[in-house]
Amino acid sequence: SYRLCKLPSSGNKKSLTEQCFQKIPLKFASENQWIQYGNDKSTRINFKANYTDVGTTPRGSQWAKNPIPACNTVDGGFLQLDHDCHTGTQFPPPAPGLEGYGDNIFDPIDSNLQFSIGDYLQVPQDIPAGKYVLSWRWDCEQTPQVWATCANIKIV
Numbered sequence: 001s002y003r004l005c006k007l008p009s010s011g012n013k014k015s016l017t018e019q020c021f022q023k024i025p026l027k028f029a030s031e032n033q034w035i036q037y038g039n040d041k042s043t044r045i046n047f048k049a050n051y052t053d054v055g056t057t058p059r060g061s062q063w064a065k066n067p068i069p070a071c072n073t074v075d076g077g078f079l080q081l082d083h084d085c086h087t088g089t090q091f092p093p094p095a096p097g098l099e100g101y102g103d104n105i106f107d108p109i110d111s112n113l114q115f116s117i118g119d120y121l122q123v124p125q126d127i128p129a130g131k132y133v134l135s136w137r138w139d140c141e142q143t144p145q146v147w148a149t150c151a152n153i154k155i156v
Helices: 018-022
Strands: 002-006 027-036 045-048 116-122 130-139 146-155
Touching: 002 018
Parallel strands: none
Antiparallel strands: 002 130, 027 045, 027 116, 130 146
16 A cells, blocks of 8 residues: 655654554555566556455555466465466466566576566645655565555655
């Protein structure tokens, strides 16, 4: 999910809290996501996303499913000799070659998933102009992990 938190006038990011980010969850602006290899926009592939707002926190926020399926094995493909999902995938991939974890135990440095996943977001029209912190949170499907990253943005 994507969320915003207004940056305090002091600029102190250490005072930002999860509760602040939960006050301004962002909605997706399109039914599509995209994948792009490197900085080359000509490689961008658009596809229909899988979004939900049922059972999310905070209530009514939207979450997107990771569009890259793991291999249809107990280990998701991590213990395979190569990057291909020879036994199939857990759900259909959005485009050819977009499957598996991208690396495996036998060659963890040679990843075959060298791309970015992009979303189109809608900024609430009633939000005051100013400096904000954009949070992206990813709750893993198959492990008890939560990944997060933030970016400074200015709404004018």
